Amino acid sequence: MPRSLPGRPRGSWIGRLLSTRRRHPLAAIAVLVALMFTCGGAYAALAPSTSQNVQAASSTQIDEGRQLFAVGCASCHGLNGEGQINDDGEVLGPSLIGVGAASVDFQVGTGRMPLAAPSAQAERKPPAYDQDQIDALAAFVASLAPGPDIPDAEYLDTSAGDVARGGELFRTNCSQCHNTTGQGGALTNGQFAPALTGVEPRHIYEAMLTGPQAMPVFTDETITPEEKRDIIAFLESVQDEPDPGGLGIGRAGPVAEGLWAWLVGIGLLIGMATWIVTRSSKA
Amino acid sequence: MSTIVNGAGKVVDFVDQRITASNWLKRNIRKVFPDHWSFLLGEIALFSFILILLSGVFLTFWFKPSMAHIAYEGAYVPMRGVGMSEAYASTLELSFEVRGGLLMRQVHHWGALVFLAAMSAHMLRIFFTGAFRKPREINWLIGVTLLVLGVAAGFTGYSLPDDLLSGTGLRIIEGGMLAIPIVGTYLSSFLFGGEYPGDDIVARLYPLHILLIPGLIIALVTAHLMILWYQKHTHWGGPGKTNHNVAGAPFFPIYVAKAGGFQFIVMGVIVLLAATIQINPVWLWGPYDPSVVSAGTQPDWYVGFLDGALRVMPPWEFYIFDRPITMSVLIPAVILPGLILTPLALYPWLEQKATGDTREHHVLDRPRNVPVRTGIGVAFIVFYILLWIAGGNDFFATILEIPVNWITWSIRIGIFALPPLAFWLTKRICLGLERRDRDKVMHGRETGIVMVSPDGEFSELHAPLSQADAYQLTWHERQLPSDPGPATDANGIPNPNYRAKRVQAKLSRFYFGDVVQKPTREEVEAAHHNGHHDAVEAGHRDEITSGQQ
Numbered sequence: 001m002p003r004s005l006p007g008r009p010r011g012s013w014i015g016r017l018l019s020t021r022r023r024h025p026l027a028a029i030a031v032l033v034a035l036m037f038t039c040g041g042a043y044a045a046l047a048p049s050t051s052q053n054v055q056a057a058s059s060t061q062i063d064e065g066r067q068l069f070a071v072g073c074a075s076c077h078g079l080n081g082e083g084q085i086n087d088d089g090e091v092l093g094p095s096l097i098g099v100g101a102a103s104v105d106f107q108v109g110t111g112r113m114p115l116a117a118p119s120a121q122a123e124r125k126p127p128a129y130d131q132d133q134i135d136a137l138a139a140f141v142a143s144l145a146p147g148p149d150i151p152d153a154e155y156l157d158t159s160a161g162d163v164a165r166g167g168e169l170f171r172t173n174c175s176q177c178h179n180t181t182g183q184g185g186a187l188t189n190g191q192f193a194p195a196l197t198g199v200e201p202r203h204i205y206e207a208m209l210t211g212p213q214a215m216p217v218f219t220d221e222t223i224t225p226e227e228k229r230d231i232i233a234f235l236e237s238v239q240d241e242p243d244p245g246g247l248g249i250g251r252a253g254p255v256a257e258g259l260w261a262w263l264v265g266i267g268l269l270i271g272m273a274t275w276i277v278t279r280s281s282k283a
Numbered sequence: 284m285s286t287i288v289n290g291a292g293k294v295v296d297f298v299d300q301r302i303t304a305s306n307w308l309k310r311n312i313r314k315v316f317p318d319h320w321s322f323l324l325g326e327i328a329l330f331s332f333i334l335i336l337l338s339g340v341f342l343t344f345w346f347k348p349s350m351a352h353i354a355y356e357g358a359y360v361p362m363r364g365v366g367m368s369e370a371y372a373s374t375l376e377l378s379f380e381v382r383g384g385l386l387m388r389q390v391h392h393w394g395a396l397v398f399l400a401a402m403s404a405h406m407l408r409i410f411f412t413g414a415f416r417k418p419r420e421i422n423w424l425i426g427v428t429l430l431v432l433g434v435a436a437g438f439t440g441y442s443l444p445d446d447l448l449s450g451t452g453l454r455i456i457e458g459g460m461l462a463i464p465i466v467g468t469y470l471s472s473f474l475f476g477g478e479y480p481g482d483d484i485v486a487r488l489y490p491l492h493i494l495l496i497p498g499l500i501i502a503l504v505t506a507h508l509m510i511l512w513y514q515k516h517t518h519w520g521g522p523g524k525t526n527h528n529v530a531g532a533p534f535f536p537i538y539v540a541k542a543g544g545f546q547f548i549v550m551g552v553i554v555l556l557a558a559t560i561q562i563n564p565v566w567l568w569g570p571y572d573p574s575v576v577s578a579g580t581q582p583d584w585y586v587g588f589l590d591g592a593l594r595v596m597p598p599w600e601f602y603i604f605d606r607p608i609t610m611s612v613l614i615p616a617v618i619l620p621g622l623i624l625t626p627l628a629l630y631p632w633l634e635q636k637a638t639g640d641t642r643e644h645h646v647l648d649r650p651r652n653v654p655v656r657t658g659i660g661v662a663f664i665v666f667y668i669l670l671w672i673a674g675g676n677d678f679f680a681t682i683l684e685i686p687v688n689w690i691t692w693s694i695r696i697g698i699f700a701l702p703p704l705a706f707w708l709t710k711r712i713c714l715g716l717e718r719r720d721r722d723k724v725m726h727g728r729e730t731g732i733v734m735v736s737p738d739g740e741f742s743e744l745h746a747p748l749s750q751a752d753a754y755q756l757t758w759h760e761r762q763l764p765s766d767p768g769p770a771t772d773a774n775g776i777p778n779p780n781y782r783a784k785r786v787q788a789k790l791s792r793f794y795f796g797d798v799v800q801k802p803t804r805e806e807v808e809a810a811h812h813n814g815h816h817d818a819v820e821a822g823h824r825d826e827i828t829s830g831q832q
């Protein structure tokens with residue numbers, strides 16, 4: 001491309017530009033914009049990092065959370081998270097004092113809260129708030145009283161987990177409701193243990209810690225943070241594991257297998273039997 | 284070529300001179316077998332059983348029937364270091380380390396599911412067509428025994444790998460035994476060698492599963508087939524097919540070729556299932572641990588109805604002399620199987636009692652022509668399917684996203700309400716079909732041609748059936764309810780058998796009272812005569828429509 005001729009110094013067009021256009025009507029504005037970018041960039045680069053400023057930021061976060069809470073949650077849980085009980089004893093929303101940030105992060109982060117409609121159990125759905133707003137709500141609820149906190153990243157790093165031990169712990173403590181590989185299962189009166197496939201490690205951890213809905217609480221004394229990490233590692237491993245035997249048919253066990261044996265197995269064979277007798281010399 | 288033929292001839296001659304089989308062969312090799320798809324259901328069972336035997340032998344080479352506790356160090360990484368029994372570890376070895384082992388496990392398991400399904404379907408065919416009637420009652424009994432043995436073979440096999448599902452299944456069996464008054468605890472102790480689960484059960488189930496039960500099945504299948512051979516196969520009625528002959532193809536070469544081909548098809552379908560669809564992935568269930576009962580625990584389909592009965596039975600327990608009688612387990616786990624199996628086994632005699640028919644039958648019934656029997660069969664199927672659904676109540680609740688309690692309550696009510704409804708509905712449908720057959724015979728087939736008379740009356744033309752078609756609808760016997768006769772004879776002396784006869788007549792009326800009888804010769808003639816002017820007017824049209832057929 002003959003755009004810049006050989007031998008001509010490359011940077012010279014800037015100098016020429018600056019000298020010839022310095023009296024242009026927009027020159028002052030251009031300089032101003034350049035200065036603003038410089039200052040802003042310098043502030044962003046030089047300002048102390050956020051981790052050192054968590055306490056300072058969280059007071060504004062708590063305020064933001066309080067406002068979000070008043071709009072989205074207070075109608076059931078009360079303005080200060082104290083909960084509401086109707087005159088007839090029906091719990092409109094339980095008290096959130098002491099449930100901690102982990103509970104909020106789980107319930108709102110998995111879309112269970114806010115409820116779409118009262119039912120036997122809150123359903124998992126796309127979250128209504130973004131992560132910043134969830135953090136703000138969590139900070140506000142955590143400020144009401146101390147409670148379980150959002151887990152540290154080190155316990156969510158499943159690559160460090162022991163899958164075999166996680167499997168044993170899962171079968172002993174969780175499979176009663178969630179099935180042996182986290183497929184979920186039915187509980188009484190329309191409640192259910194949800195499937196654990198595709199759930200973020202953080203939310204699984206928080207569920208164990210806070211015991212949402214029908215689920216029991218597994219404190220750090222019952223199942224240590226390392227063991228929780230192992231359980232999550234097991235679930236991830238099982239989820240990613242291929243089915244060496246062919247189609248998994250939901251890994252749902254004998255009911256699905258029986259249906260296949262009857263509908264496909266016997267169905268196909270009866271079809272074959274019909275075919276065989278149609279190829280028949282009429283006796 | 285001729286040397287080969289000569290050589291073969293010499294070998295055959297050598298054998299024949301010593302065991303003189305040619306006479307026997309000549310008689311039997313041309314044995315005639317009738318052709319119908321429903322006659323092949325038993326063959327599906329037979330061929331899948333052969334495949335189960337073959338794949339089972341393969342599995343015994345590696346499976347270790349031992350409950351010795353070891354720490355797993357095999358190829359399946361997510362289980363490394365987990366404590367388990369040798370039985371479970373060797374099942375994992377079969378699945379992940381033995382070449383072709385997983386395929387063989389899956390062939391064995393799919394084969395078992397198909398085997399039992401085929402036996403059940405075969406039995407339903409026998410039931411609905413009345414093939415169990417005299418002289419085939421013994422083969423019916425053998426068949427019922429084979430079904431029970433098949434379930435026993437399946438269940439013992441399900442329990443061998445010592446995974447979470449098999450252990451839980453055994454736990455339920457133990458519960459059922461404990462519910463039996465007085466002897467229950469002893470029975471359980473004998474079976475498990477002490478307190479459940481003990482260290483013995485896998486080693487005890489193993490010889491039952493690979494020796495005793497298959498041995499009995501082979502023996503009874505042999506008897507089943509020998510009796511079938513001796514009594515000859517039943518066939519459908521039709522032109523030239525009577526109670527005194529069998530119409531079909533000769534055993535050799537046609538039937539042998541067909542059955543041989545069908546054997547490969549059956550085995551091929553099962554291997555195809557096994558090669559493409561995963562079954563019983565024990566590595567996902569984990570080793571058995573008595574403290575763990577996972578959600579979604581179900582037995583294989585053939586035990587599902589018993590599990591279902593246990594699940595929907597309301598709690599009921601009382602004490603006699605301070606001993607608990609747990610009816611909520613005793614009824615579904617012990618009494619119910621007896622209540623199902625006893626009438627099932629005795630059905631040929633029950634029906635004989637009701638119909639008073641002690642003649643031999645070699646021609647099958649069309650299900651519609653015995654509406655009550657067909658109704659009973661469908662009612663039983665509905666009853667069984669309801670219990671089956673109950674056995675997977677949590678599965679269906681999860682899949683359909685409805686409360687599990689709804690399913691349980693629907694089945695508690697449905698188990699009493701739906702079978703009678705199914706009986707009534709089926710009987711009505713059968714009677715309707717019979718009525719249609721009768722109309723066809725008497726008035727012919729609907730042609731779809733609607734005529735308007737000069738008076739403006741609309742009527743549809745009927746084309747008379749061909750003689751062959753009419754015969755197909757009328758070859759069955761007329762079944763009239765029996766008559767108890769007068770209570771006293773002409774001299775006023777009471778008949779001593781009157782009471783029994785009246786009961787029998789009542790049952791007979793239940794069976795045949797509503798049956799729509801095929802028309803008599805006179806009725807057919809009268810009907811044709813009445814329709815005569817129609818036929819004359821539309822004579823040419825009839826020819827056209829029958830010509831098109």
